[in-house]
Amino acid sequence: MSEALLVLDKVVKRFGEHTAVNGVDLQISQGEFLAIMGPSGCGKTTTLRMIAGLEEPSEGEIRLNGKRINELKPWQRDTPLVWQNLALFPHLSVLKNVEFGLKMRNVAARERRERAMNWLERMDLHAYAGRNITQLSGGERQRVAIARALVTEPEILLLDEPLSALDAHLRIRMQSEITQLQKQLGITFAYVTHNQSEAFAMASRVAIMSDGLIQQIGSPREVYRAPANHFVAEFVGSNNILTGTVVALDGDRATVDTAHGKFNVPVPDPAPIKGDTLELVVSADLIAISDSAGEYENVIAGELISEEFIGSVITLYLDIGDGTVFRVQKQQHELDALDYASGRKLFASWQGKDTYVLPR
């Protein structure tokens, strides 16, 4: 059986007493776009740095094309990285920056100039070849950094939050540029970010990390709709989590009694028995809201405490008792008929089948 392009096998990284990465298993195949996502300090950047050889794993093995690369120095492997702060060489011109990787591989001056110019053209930067890095805008620098990393035509490109310094508009544009580039080149991208929309928009697979471990890995849709555990459910999307015990089982439906009411949910696999504790995930975008009774079978009542506009989407925050906050996400036009002044009592409701039960 042929192995994936890059394999991390029970990789551990300790810095003194602190364990940054605590046994990561990860397989990245040829041509895929993997996003590694997690809160700061979860070990995602350390993982990327180990792949690049900037940190050596304390335990475990990293294999590229089936060969162990743990001990290889960064310059002995071809794993270019696009840095969070870009780390372009300020003393070199745009062209010299892009040429750098080829120069280090002792490619003859003419050939490396040609290859670097090709990349600059591809990134629409050929007019800037002779310029100083300081004379470029943020987006142009971003593209120089990508060209510099790709000029050696590596099998894998590592990206460490490369868009975090850009403003929102530019970020969206660069997202689609990077996605397209990856599709055209067909090489593997490993992309570290803490930004959910970035990861979901670009990646074919998403790995969620926390506390030095991969919590879940799967397609953006899987991770979004079927979180593997409490952490992922809280970290991804805007989910509401309710905990309760099973009080009735009827075919493929179960009734769960929580502090905020009884709810019908689909029976998960493996099936629970009466008295089992279940965690229910209700995605904020699958909830209906009204000011009188509920539209669907599962109803929760709460007092509106605040609202948040993001473009056309509004998130309502309901206090459903003892300070627990319940989130409901709606398109703005859906709320036209509703009087949702702060302090009003509102009813949130959703269908039993839209409830996701976390695996135990």
Added chain:
Amino acid sequence: MSTDRLIAYALRGWFFIALIFIFVPIIINFIFSFSPERFPTLPLGGFSTGWYELILSEAPVPRAFGNSMKAGVIVALISTFIGFAAAYTDYRYRFLGKNFYLALALLPPTIPVLILGLVMLMFLSRVSLVGELYSVVLAHVVYCIPFAMALIRLRLAQMDPNLESAAWNLGANSWRAMREVILPFTLPSIFAALALTMAVSFDEYMIAFFVGGVTETLPVRVLALLQGQVSPRINAIGSVVFTISMSLVILSQILLLSRRSGERNVAAGGK
């Protein structure tokens, strides 16, 4: 006129007076070095380069000048090299006792030169290295390293810590990254350090007096001359020394400042 502006003018005036006090003697020194007369009088009796010709014709002065230049160049090269190594060590590595190491490395200029000269003399005479030009070089290197280190550290502190790793990531080994990234980036400060350490060595009297013995550097010769007799030759020598040292110091400042203003644009243009 508001009080603020009054204060501003007063301060500027005060500063101007201070500058006059500092520079008038030097300017007078320059002017009288071209006076043909034995005793300086105003207005000048004429224009003459006689004193310059005289100091060039007296063997001890050109010899001392040569010694100073030789020592200056060698000291600049050695102390800048060691200063760079020390600064890079500080930039790149973390190790036990690093603060102690730094304190030790930056210590020599804080010791009074009288003491430094004395202990250097005692030490060098014990190991029979005293009285030669290389004794002066040795002692001056010790004294100059911290200046070089401080300048180069300043520059390294402005460097994005990821640049070196970025070079490795793109296939440069440690030496190559040093040559292609660290050295070009720190080059202005290296030149500045060369100029400054040379100026420090060129000007330094006390240590050179103690350890040099009969090998005289220019400042030592000048003092010897002064002790004998006050001669307008001093004006000529002073002008030469001042011109050389100031050129070096100004060069060092230009190198440091010109690069820094360039990088400020980077910061402004970024993000």
